[in-house]
Amino acid sequence: MTRTVMCRKYKEQLEGLERPPYPGPKGQDIFEHVSAKAWADWQKHQTLLINEKRLNMMNAEDRKFIQGEMDKYFSGEEYAQAEGYVPPAE
Secondary structure, three states: OOOEEEOOOOOOEEEEOOOOOOOHHHHHHHHHHOEHHHHHHHHHHHHHHHHHOOOOOOOHHHHHHHHHHHHHHHHOOOOOOOOOOOOOOO
């Protein structure tokens, strides 16, 4: 039986993550309140932001930016978008 959580992002009961994605309290909070679907969607958006904004994850400021955008993403606030990004035609 899969573990479910009340997803902070999608406001419904969805399948949860298998384990916390980060160590410490931040990872535990995500584990308890973010669904596997929301986490996967965030990872896609995070990759888009890193690539389109040319962020360097070795840079502390860029990591801080991504962390802030992740918090906004899961809490329902407006979050950064990749300006001018056009998804490939399917």
